[in-house]
Amino acid sequence: MIVNAGGQELFRVWDNDNTVYGPVGLSTLIQWIHEDRLLPGTFIQTETGHQWYRAANFEPLQKHLASKEIAGPGPARLDRAVAIESEALRQFEVFSGLTDDALAQFAALGDGIVATPGQLIVKQGDPCDAVYFVLSGTLRVQLLIGIEKYEEVLCRISAGEFFGEVGMFLQTTRTADVLAETDARLLRMTVNAFQLLIKETPALAAPLLYALAGTMARRMAEDNQRLAREITSEFLWR
Numbered sequence: 001m002i003v004n005a006g007g008q009e010l011f012r013v014w015d016n017d018n019t020v021y022g023p024v025g026l027s028t029l030i031q032w033i034h035e036d037r038l039l040p041g042t043f044i045q046t047e048t049g050h051q052w053y054r055a056a057n058f059e060p061l062q063k064h065l066a067s068k069e070i071a072g073p074g075p076a077r078l079d080r081a082v083a084i085e086s087e088a089l090r091q092f093e094v095f096s097g098l099t100d101d102a103l104a105q106f107a108a109l110g111d112g113i114v115a116t117p118g119q120l121i122v123k124q125g126d127p128c129d130a131v132y133f134v135l136s137g138t139l140r141v142q143l144l145i146g147i148e149k150y151e152e153v154l155c156r157i158s159a160g161e162f163f164g165e166v167g168m169f170l171q172t173t174r175t176a177d178v179l180a181e182t183d184a185r186l187l188r189m190t191v192n193a194f195q196l197l198i199k200e201t202p203a204l205a206a207p208l209l210y211a212l213a214g215t216m217a218r219r220m221a222e223d224n225q226r227l228a229r230e231i232t233s234e235f236l237w238r
Contacts, residue, residue, distance in 0.1 A: 014043040014052065018195045023047050026060060033064045040065045043109065043196055052196060053108045084112060084187055088135045091160040094211035102204050109193040115180035122178045128167025130190045131212070134159050137184025141176050156181065165212050168194075 010023035013032075032038035033055075040056035055061050084107035089095045095103060113132075115121060121132065121139060139157040154176060157163055167174060168191055197205035 010047040012045045012047065013038065014045075014192075014196045014200070016192055018192070018199065020200070029055070029061060030064050033061065033068070036068075040068050041111075043193070045200075051105050051108060052200065057108075084110065084135070089133070089187070091135075092133060092162065094162075094208055094215065097207060098204070105201065105204060106189075106197075106208075107187065109189065109196065111188040111190070113184075113186040113188055115184045115186070117180055117182055119180045120177060121180060121186065122164065122174050124174050124177050126174045128164060128170070128172050128174055130188045131162055131164045131168050131194075132178075133162045133187040133189070135185040135187060137180060137182045139163075139178050139184060140181045141178050143176050162215075166216055169216075 008025040012022040042055045043052045045052045086100045086103040136159045141154045143152045
């Protein structure tokens with residue numbers, strides 16, 4: 001164990017400015033909580049360990065963080081206490097080649113979301129700050145159209161699928177609402193968490209980013225093919 005002169009274990013902190021601070025002792029972490037510099041969702045790492053995890057999951061800090069707000073996506077409830085098993089992530093093609101340790105690190109950086117039918121996951125116009133992995137249940141993607149706000153369902157998203165990656169990379173706003181159609185569980189990975197993976201664990205970030213890019217390219221190709229078919233059909237009927 002690496003300790004400072006006072007015999008305390010040391011920690012590193014990943015801040016929202018994409019910078020690692022530390023090593024610092026537990027007393028400094030507690031001071032930063034009172035100064036609102038360290039929040040429940042802040043990522044920390046012990047100097048003796050390799051895994052990053054959220055401050056809210058570190059028992060010595062929990063009583064100090066109890067009064068701090070944990071922001072969530074709309075009415076859907078963040079549930080960081082729910083363990084995300086490796087098998088739940090292996091249903092996604094992007095995780096198929098990762099080890100259990102790598103999957104555990106990825107899950108530790110994500111937010112668990114529990115939603116009931118009708119609850120909003122993301123809202124049209126909100127910032128694209130995360131990608132969402134559907135662990136169970138079904139979601140629907142919809143637009144509100146016209147003065148009377150008619151609901152137009154664009155598609156449905158099932159377990160084993162993910163969404164939000166394009167907007168996250170482009171830092172745009174959400175183009176539609178996403179709601180739970182059934183009871184659902186999701187894993188939300190924020191931009192900040194991805195930045196941490198890229199800087200601190202590139203061996204884990206690289207295959208994930210490559211797989212996400214491949215999925216985006218495939219979806220783009222499918223959209224182009226569908227558009228080509230629609231244009232060709234319209235031309236033949238003229």
